[in-house]
Amino acid sequence: GQNIDQPTEMTATEGAIVQINCTYQTSGFNGLFWYQQHAGEAPTFLSYNVLDGLEEKGRFSSFLSRSKGYSYLLLKELQMKDSASYLCAVNTGFQKLVFGTGTRLLVSP
Amino acid sequence: IAGITQAPTSQILAAGRRMTLRCTQDMRHNAMYWYRQDLGLGLRLIHYSNTAGTTGKGEVPDGYSVSRANTDDFPLTLASAVPSQTSVYFCASSGLAGDEQYFGPGTRLTVT
Numbered sequence: 255g256q257n258i259d260q261p262t263e264m265t266a267t268e269g270a271i272v273q274i275n276c277t278y279q280t281s282g283f284n285g286l287f288w289y290q291q292h293a294g295e296a297p298t299f300l301s302y303n304v305l306d307g308l309e310e311k312g313r314f315s316s317f318l319s320r321s322k323g324y325s326y327l328l329l330k331e332l333q334m335k336d337s338a339s340y341l342c343a344v345n346t347g348f349q350k351l352v353f354g355t356g357t358r359l360l361v362s363p
Numbered sequence: 364i365a366g367i368t369q370a371p372t373s374q375i376l377a378a379g380r381r382m383t384l385r386c387t388q389d390m391r392h393n394a395m396y397w398y399r400q401d402l403g404l405g406l407r408l409i410h411y412s413n414t415a416g417t418t419g420k421g422e423v424p425d426g427y428s429v430s431r432a433n434t435d436d437f438p439l440t441l442a443s444a445v446p447s448q449t450s451v452y453f454c455a456s457s458g459l460a461g462d463e464q465y466f467g468p469g470t471r472l473t474v475t
Contacts, residue, residue, distance in 0.1 A: 295468070298466070299463045299465070353407070354405060
């Protein structure tokens with residue numbers, strides 16, 4: 255079976271740093287994606303990791319450890335507009351993505 | 364450039380009725396996907412197509428069918444709608460299967 259775990263909800267303050275964790279146990283692994291989804295909108299692509307290590311893209315970074323089945327998304331210098339759900343998704347090797355249930359991030363002033 | 368469009372934006376449908384959700388992309392992507400998103404369950408893959416002329420079943424295919432007659436269009440049909448199919452439906456595409464996916468704006472479907 256496929257299992258992807260993320261915290262349901264997190265809160266943080268504007269200007270702070272937040273780390274959203276994702277652990278996975280899947281039948282195969284061909285890469286891990288992070289998507290952002292604002293309420294009532296479509297998911298949008300944030301990052302992709304296929305090898306171990308950190309990928310940095312502006313205020314957002316994503317880390318992967320394949321041996322531990324673990325990834326995190328790091329958001330720096332939080333802004334109010336970062337309030338959204340963050341979805342972790344694994345390419346299980348059959349060219350299909352399996353999504354976690356998402357982490358809702360609330361950023362307060 | 365529109366990207367991916369979906370129609371209708373929302374629909375209320377009586378149980379037992381047939382309904383086709385439309386999806387069109389103008390990015391010449393090979394792969395296309397249909398997901399449903401339900402509170403607490405996340406995005407679940409219904410059907411996918413790696414290239415025009417081929418389709419495959421995802422995690423929750425029962426009650427749904429798809430076709431991929433050309434590169435741009437990927438309609439999803441509910442042959443006889445049931446209330447458990449009330450959901451938000453997203454169409455997505457990627458250049459190649461396994462690449463990052465681009466999502467349409469979604470269709471909110473309510474089956475009564």
